[in-house]
Amino acid sequence: MxxxxxxxxxxxxxxxxxxxxxxxxxxxxxxxxxxxxxxxxxxxxxxxxxxxxxxxxxxxxxxxxxxxxxxxxxxxxxxxxxxxxxxxxxxxxxxxxxxxxxxxxxxxxxxxxxxxxxxxxxxxxxxxxxxxxxxxxxxxxxxxxxxxxxxxxxxxxxxxxxxxxxxxxxxxxxxxxYPLSTICKVVLPVDPRYILDPSKASGPVDMLIKSNEYSFGELEIPVAGGDHSGFLTYKTKYVLRKPVSTQLLPFGILYQGAQPTTMEIREAIRNVLLDLGIASQQQWEDVLPDLFVVGIFYMLPIWDHITIRPERKFFPSVIALNKFNDKLSQVFPSYEGTYIPDHQEVLTCAQSEIFILALPDILNESDKQSIYSLHPTYQFHNQMDSAFANMDSTTQDFSIRLNRCMAVAMGETTLADVTTNIIDEKIWFSFVSNKVEYHILSKESYNEVFA
Known part of the structure; x- marks a missing residue:
């Protein structure tokens, strides 16, 4: 195109x-x-x-x-x-x-x-x-x-x-x-040596000063010498070992055109860090695991399957099979042959019990072709249910993040670890769990496709 x-x-x-x-x-x-x-x-x-x-x-x-x-x-x-x-x-x-x-x-x-x-x-x-x-x-x-x-x-x-x-x-x-995007500059939050080992700074004030000096210096030349469409802050999971904790570390992204997708942003940050040559990929992956996503799934809530009563409307737990017919093929017309019927799955979640169609990206590796294969213990229970403990730890993380992302998609909250992406001119809400990214189609884009 x-x-x-x-x-x-x-x-x-x-x-x-x-x-x-x-x-x-x-x-x-x-x-x-x-x-x-x-x-x-x-x-x-x-x-x-x-x-x-x-x-x-x-x-x-x-x-x-x-x-x-x-x-x-x-x-x-x-x-x-x-x-x-x-x-x-x-x-x-x-x-x-x-x-x-x-x-x-x-x-x-x-x-x-x-x-x-x-x-x-x-x-x-x-x-x-x-x-x-x-x-x-x-x-x-x-x-x-x-x-x-x-x-x-x-x-x-x-x-x-x-x-x-x-x-x-x-x-x-x-x-x-306009859908195309070019990332012109990745602005690191601090000298990358401190990302690998924060103990190199003498204290919080020293780290604050070094962070500002470094990031401002990173911005000075590209802002003065180039034209850009926008600047955004992208936050990714940051794992500290001493003491053990998980934070969200911000990176600055200067871009031209449309706002880049999270996949494009992660790839750009990843390439910058690896090109520094100061640490191996495994060392960077240990502290910034979500930058190294290895699979993608697209998730399609059946937003129009609702029951309306005077006091409220809700998503019923029974659905006709023909509700699923051709849904994914209309969203992904380039996926030909039997790929969609061979790979599509249906799941529900505790947030709303809405039925959700799921499809792996066609470029996923062979071991990332099924959510069931990745999460055979998944059930729609939330953290308050005793049955939540029956799920594997990685599946518990997936469940928590799926429910949080669905809450954002339903307009009930906004969360820093749930991002908004424009993919093929459609709006998706996205999250990462265990190095796999999941995109949930927005109700707005669903209605445009199936109007």
Whole structure:
């Protein structure tokens, strides 16, 4: 998938006054949005004449903006698309985002039957955002309705497989939904030697001073010399041996684009620490175990299986098997064949007794393919139940964290060890237990998928 943004000066007010107070809501890229692209690539419309709009000529320049660092083949835009193919591509762009009130079927017909570009467009590949914005054109003047994003496929002679584009024209939608992320800098909380052995500091005040000196020095150069979309604090489990205790240790993350996922953050921190060469992986794993996750499971609560009574609503403990049909395949359409039916599991938890579908990531190792295999003693009992003691210690930890994460997912609390991730444009609540990460699909994203 190639993600990008379209700018079009036909929507830009012709004024010498700063646009900061009159920024167009579509087709305009401000400095903050440019920072989403780690390596900003731009393709300018090569056509000498644009398509007519409502039988009127258009005066304006179109550009396609994208991140060159995110392309599997960096030569695609520089050498594998001909000028003639670019002309057809920009005509397709224009037909879609300037369609105004045309239906999807009408746009599809234009793209798949017009001889000027039908050899490039892949028929029936167009998808339009259900959300539209009202935009104001300058030349010709007037307003039109625009889908905030659109998606389609094209095929070019020098590229074997069709290319799929997802393009934004709405500024707000781009800022909220652009999925790609680049971690520019990991800011360690203190000199890493003190993470390995806090006793090297002479006391709490000395550690506090050293921590601030180190982290501020880490931030000085990247903040002064680069543009970023955001900074976040990521906390991970920190195990102290003397005295024995467990804390949450914060790391700073400077990034561009979307907020990175916990997997991306952990990998970045892990790589920084290992590249220092001051300790083995096992030594780092002993003090920061959650950075070395070895498996992932996706968990899908059946949020719409509820019973409503005047006094309350609740999740019943009986469910029809067809409630599970095709749920995971709709969330993971790229998982083909029998992988989902062969690997899906169902469990409940004490937090709500809601039924939860679970699926291992397709890249998991062979010993991380089943929650049952990892936790054969798991039951939905909470810590207050005497039966809780029947579970293995690792399963007790999993149970506690699952219930805590479900409490966050149900909007009942917020917890530092439960993180929020955007994966494939869906919101997940995540936790780690015994070097395995579990992602719970939010009710909001569930409703969007199964609306």
């Amino acid at each position: 190639i993600y990008g943004f379209i700018t079009d000066t036909v929507f830009h007010p012709k004024s010498t006054v700063s646009l900061k107070e009159n920024i167009p809501n579509v087709c305009y890229l401000d400095d903050n949005m440019v920072n989403y692209f780690h390596e900003h690539g731009v393709v300018t419309d090569p056509r000498t004449e644009r398509l007519a709009y409502d039988n009127q000529s258009i005066s304006g320049t179109i550009q396609f903006h994208f991140d060159t660092s995110k392309q599997e083949d960096p030569t695609i835009f520089s050498s594998k698309i001909t000028t003639e193919e670019y002309e057809k591509l920009f005509s397709i762009f224009e037909n879609i985002y300037l369609a105004n009130t045309k239906s999807l079927a009408t746009i599809e017909s234009i793209l798949s039957t017009n001889s000027n570009w039908k050899d490039v467009y892949v028929a029936k590949s167009l998808t339009l955002s259900p959300v539209k914005v009202t935009a104001a054109m300058i030349n010709p003047s007037g307003t039109l309705q625009m889908a905030t994003w659109f998606r389609f496929k094209v095929k070019f002679a020098a590229i074997t497989d069709p290319l799929e584009f997802k393009i934004w024209v709405g500024r707000d939608a781009f800022n909220e939904d």
